[in-house]
Amino acid sequence: MIEKQPEAEYEKQLACIEEARLLAEAEARQKGRPLFAHIETFGCQMNARDSEKLRGILAKAGYRDTENEDEADLVIYNTCTVRDNANQHVFGRLGHLNGVKRKNKDMLIGLCGCMMQEAHIVEKIKKSYPFVDLIFGTHNLYAFPELLLRALRERKKVIDVRDRMEYEPEHLPVVRKYPFKSGVNIMYGCNNFCTYCIVPYVRGREFSRKPEDILDEVRRLAADGVVEIMLLGQNVNSYGKTLDEPMSFAKLLLAAAEVPGIERVRFMTSHPKDLSDELIEAMAENEKICPHLHLPAQSGSSGLLKRMNRHYDRERYLELVRKLRAKIPDISLTTDIIVGFPGESEEDFKETLSLVSEVGFDSAFTFIYSKRSGTPAADYPDQVPDEVAHARLSKLLEVVKKGAEERCGRFTGRTEKVLVEEVNREPGLVSGRTPHNIVVHLPGDASMIGKIIPVKLSVCHGFYYSGEKDGE
Numbered sequence: 001m002i003e004k005q006p007e008a009e010y011e012k013q014l015a016c017i018e019e020a021r022l023l024a025e026a027e028a029r030q031k032g033r034p035l036f037a038h039i040e041t042f043g044c045q046m047n048a049r050d051s052e053k054l055r056g057i058l059a060k061a062g063y064r065d066t067e068n069e070d071e072a073d074l075v076i077y078n079t080c081t082v083r084d085n086a087n088q089h090v091f092g093r094l095g096h097l098n099g100v101k102r103k104n105k106d107m108l109i110g111l112c113g114c115m116m117q118e119a120h121i122v123e124k125i126k127k128s129y130p131f132v133d134l135i136f137g138t139h140n141l142y143a144f145p146e147l148l149l150r151a152l153r154e155r156k157k158v159i160d161v162r163d164r165m166e167y168e169p170e171h172l173p174v175v176r177k178y179p180f181k182s183g184v185n186i187m188y189g190c191n192n193f194c195t196y197c198i199v200p201y202v203r204g205r206e207f208s209r210k211p212e213d214i215l216d217e218v219r220r221l222a223a224d225g226v227v228e229i230m231l232l233g234q235n236v237n238s239y240g241k242t243l244d245e246p247m248s249f250a251k252l253l254l255a256a257a258e259v260p261g262i263e264r265v266r267f268m269t270s271h272p273k274d275l276s277d278e279l280i281e282a283m284a285e286n287e288k289i290c291p292h293l294h295l296p297a298q299s300g301s302s303g304l305l306k307r308m309n310r311h312y313d314r315e316r317y318l319e320l321v322r323k324l325r326a327k328i329p330d331i332s333l334t335t336d337i338i339v340g341f342p343g344e345s346e347e348d349f350k351e352t353l354s355l356v357s358e359v360g361f362d363s364a365f366t367f368i369y370s371k372r373s374g375t376p377a378a379d380y381p382d383q384v385p386d387e388v389a390h391a392r393l394s395k396l397l398e399v400v401k402k403g404a405e406e407r408c409g410r411f412t413g414r415t416e417k418v419l420v421e422e423v424n425r426e427p428g429l430v431s432g433r434t435p436h437n438i439v440v441h442l443p444g445d446a447s448m449i450g451k452i453i454p455v456k457l458s459v460c461h462g463f464y465y466s467g468e469k470d471g472e
């Protein structure tokens with residue numbers, strides 16, 4: 001198990017940031033302008049949280065953030081390897097960066113994240129994309145300051161990818177995307193080995209952060225103006241099992257909700273096999289825990305679920321949904337679904353469609369199965385032809401959309417507490433989210449950002465609402 005980042009290691013990384021800042025400052029002086037960094041995040045919320053740390057470190061090192069990678073002095077791609085299309089996207093973007101770097105030889109290009117935890121990818125980059133300057137993985141994010149300094153100082157390729165995490169990265173400086181909400185990693189890795197999934201191979205074995213460390217972080221966030229937190233892990237329902245003193249996820253959730261200043265707690269992702277009655281009870285009883293559950297079903301066919309190694313069947317999933325709705329009647333349920341898993345028959349697919357209709361999801365992320373080398377399913381016979389998988393995806397999307405539109409309407413006329421997140425592109429409007437995670441647009445201005453206000457949800461537009469502040 002990993003300890004909290006020891007002070008000495010933390011101090012060392014801070015010293016590296018300071019040295020990097022001096023180097024960057026010298027370069028900026030020479031160029032007669034500030035230096036810019038562009039960070040591109042692929043994949044999940046955990047990567048998004050990691051990127052906030054990259055951004056925090058780079059800000060302390062004197063880099064300004066830019067959306068435009070072509071004008072950046074430093075570009076970092078924080079990659080995802082769950083599906084092949086994300087990988088292909090990264091390679092495509094690298095091709096473009098090669099051209100940019102030809103014109104700007106000083107540009108530093110860094111790659112990190114899950115793709116870098118795969119040895120064959122690192123080999124490919126070394127061979128085919130030699131202009132990449134810095135490569136590191138998910139396990140040594142904590143050492144980014146040190147690696148950045150080496151890349152800046154030595155101006156030669158730096159590659160450092162580890163098999164396991166030595167220090168948690170949680171104490172690094174952070175620049176949050178939103179001042180008022182934040183993700184909080186509560187665990188790393190995954191032990192489930194769903195047969196299609198690469199995550200257990202790249203992110204390693206599951207381990208939980210200590211509750212006192214997590215709650216310390218939540219307190220620090222609250223003191224910094226955060227009102228909504230999202231507890232993050234690949235399988236939060238098994239939180240605490242690896243601790244010296246085991247603790248359930250429900251208890252952690254309740255403790256996080258108790259932190260003064262925290263108004264809303266969300267979490268992601270729940271595995272149906274580990275969803276406990278205690279968690280359902282906690283969600284039903286505690287007003288701060290948002291009534292939204294992301295519960296990936298993956299398929300509606302028991303046979304396929306077995307071959308996916310999901311440890312539940314269709315009936316068990318539906319039973320969970322019944323239990324949840326009995327305790328939390330209007331809970332929002334969202335899910336992930338894969339089509340085209342090897343051996344998926346027309347019959348299996350129909351069962352997925354019928355599961356979607358029967359449950360009534362508020363929304364669903366739908367994916368075409370992507371073969372990941374090294375996973376058991378990559379060697380399964382009966383891989384589904386592309387055109388069949390695409391046709392199934394279109395059909396599934398139709399059914400998901402129809403169901404989601406029907407569900408979304410249930411709030412019409414109700415007043416809900418909305419956390420205002422941003423000004424809308426349309427002048428005079430702001431946008432926010434209800435506890436059920438439904439987007440609402442309402443008249444307002446930037447002064448409302450970060451505030452939780454009662455909003456009457458007047459008109460449902462399929463997946464979102466327009467409303468107005470209640471009580472005016």
Ligand code: 5AD
Binds near residue numbers: 197198336337368
């Ligand atoms: N192909 C397609 N989708 C996948 N997912 C994970 N691995 C694969 C794969 N090989 C999906 C699952 C998971 C989500 C994060 O990504 O639905 O819940």
Ligand code: SF4
Binds near residue numbers: 190194198
């Ligand atoms: Fe992948 Fe399954 Fe672990 Fe989720 S629970 S990360 S799908 S192996």
